[in-house]
Each structure stands twice: as C-alpha cells, then as structure tokens.
Amino acid sequence: MSKFVDIHTHHPSGLAIEPTAVGVHPWDAASRSISEVEPLVSAADIVGEIGLDSVCKVDIERQTTIFREQLALAERHNKPVVIHCVRTFEQIMRILADYHLRAVIFHGFIGSPEQAKRAIEKGYFLSFGEPSFASPRTVLALEQTPLSSLFLESDERPVTIEDIYAKAAVIKRVTIDELKNSILENYNKIFSKNE
Numbered sequence: 001m002s003k004f005v006d007i008h009t010h011h012p013s014g015l016a017i018e019p020t021a022v023g024v025h026p027w028d029a030a031s032r033s034i035s036e037v038e039p040l041v042s043a044a045d046i047v048g049e050i051g052l053d054s055v056c057k058v059d060i061e062r063q064t065t066i067f068r069e070q071l072a073l074a075e076r077h078n079k080p081v082v083i084h085c086v087r088t089f090e091q092i093m094r095i096l097a098d099y100h101l102r103a104v105i106f107h108g109f110i111g112s113p114e115q116a117k118r119a120i121e122k123g124y125f126l127s128f129g130e131p132s133f134a135s136p137r138t139v140l141a142l143e144q145t146p147l148s149s150l151f152l153e154s155d156e157r158p159v160t161i162e163d164i165y166a167k168a169a170v171i172k173r174v175t176i177d178e179l180k181n182s183i184l185e186n187y188n189k190i191f192s193k194n195e
Contacts, residue, residue, distance in 0.1 A: 002177070002180040002184045003016060003017050003180070003184065004017070004165060004180060004183075005017045005151065005184055005186075005187045006018050006152070006153055006154050007105060007107070007127050007153050007187070008021070008049065008082050008105075008108070008153040008154075009156075009161070010155060011156070013160075015161075017184070019046050019187075019191075020044045020045045021044055021046040021048045021082060022037055022044040022047065022048075023037055023047050023081075023082075024036065024037060024066050025049055025084060026050070026052055026053040026056060026066075026084055028058075029065075029066045029067075034073065037070060038073060041074075041079060042077060044079065045079070045080075046081065046105075047070055047073060047074035047077075047079045047080070048080075048081050048082025048107070049082045049083065049107055050067055050071070050081060051063075051083045051084035051085050051088070052067055052086070052091055052092055053084060053086040053088065054087040055087060064091075064095070067095065068095065071098075071101065072099070074099075074101055074102070075100055078102050079102060080102045080191075081101055081103070082105050082107045082127075083105065083106045084108075085106055085109075085111075089111060089115050093118065093119070093122070096122070096124075104119075104122075104123075104125065105125040105151055106119055106125070106126050107129075107153060107155070108127065108128075108129050108132065108153065109127060109128055109132060109138065109142075110131060110132055111137070111138060111141060112137050112138075112141060113140050113144050115141070116141035116145055117144070120146065120149045124149070125149050125150065125151055125186065126141070126145050126149060126151070127150075127151035127152060127153045128142050128145075128150070128153070128164075128168060129152065129153045129154060129164060130155070130159050130164065131157075133171075139171055142171050142172070143172065147178075147179070147183075147186075148182065148185075150182065150183060151186060151187075152164045152165055152179075152183060165180065
C-alpha cells in the first residue's frame with residue numbers, strides 16, 4: 001500500500017513521505033538573505049517555501065529580489081520549488097516564466113478554477129491543505145484539478161495528512177488509495193528524474 005505524501009509540512013511526523021525544504025519565506029525577506037540558503041540547498045529536497053505575499057509588511061520589491069535569487073538557485077541545483085502565493089498570482093506566473101525549473105508546486109493553493117487551470121497548463125502542480133477547503137472556489141479548483149497535477153499537505157495546521165486525504169478524496173470522488181497512488185506517482189516523477 002502506498003504511503004501518504006505530505007508535500008509541505010512544518011511538523012514532520014515521520015509517518016509520511018515529507019520532503020525537506022530550505023528557503024527564505026517572503027515574510028522573512030527583509031531580514032534574511034540568499035547566503036543563508038546557498039550552503040543548505042544541496043542537502044534539501046526542495047527550495048521553499050518561496051514566493052510573494054502582497055498582504056505582509058515586507059516591501060514587495062525586496063520579496064521579488066529574494067524570490068528571483070532563490071528561483072535561480074533552484075534552477076542551478078535542479079531542485080523543485082514550493083511556492084507561497086498570496087494575492088500575487090499574476091506576478092508569480094510572469095516571474096516563473098523566466099526560469100527552467102525541475103517542478104513548481106503552488107502550496108496551500110487558494111484560488112479560482114481559472115487560476116488553477118493556467119498553472120496546470122504550464123505543467124505546475126497544485127497542493128491543497130486545510131485552508132483550501134474553506135473557499136468554495138478553491139474546492140471547485142480542487143475538484144477540477146487532474147490527479148496528475150495534485151499534491152496535498154498539512155502545512156502548519158494541527159491536522160493529520162490522513163485527514164487532508166480523506167477530505168480531498170470526497171471532493172475528488174475517488175478512494176483514499178487512488179489518491180495516495182496518484183500523488184505518490186507525482187512525487188516519484190519529480191524526485192526520480194536524473195539529478
């Protein structure tokens with residue numbers, strides 16, 4: 001039986017596949033630098049979570065600079081990226097077009113079915129977590145997201161990855177085992193590519 005994949009968690013349990021990540025979060029972009037990430041990126045599975053957040057207090061230009069630096073780092077090291085995107089979908093999509101990345105995963109996706117479709121058309125993955133279920137348009141986006149473009153996550157919420165899979169399986173109208181197998185396939189596609 002397939003293991004659960006928790007593509008983004010702040011509370012590793014050791015009970016699921018939980019890739020390691022290193023990166024400067026946009027909230028920390030004013031106080032941290034790329035030099036902190038560079039020595040750690042080789043040992044990490046993912047560069048993340050990185051991105052842009054128009055709601056936080058950090059200057060968007062500073063966020064953009066460090067976001068671009070980390071995308072370039074991920075590109076050089078052939079690492080997937082986990083994207084933090086808060087009301088900055090258009091800017092992030094434009095910026096991502098400048099890089100050739102191993103994989104792009106929009107974490108904690110909250111957005112419209114149209115945004116989801118655009119990201120998927122670019123070959124990006126969408127990861128859904130507990131907050132995603134509170135947004136009717138995001139539930140619709142999850143419903144319409146192909147299994148081949150899907151991840152699930154616990155993020156920083158006090159919820160188990162099993163609970164997230166159970167909720168997503170109902171929305172997707174599939175069994176938990178089907179969901180586990182598809183998401184494990186997605187994970188293996190990303191991480192079994194030649195380094």
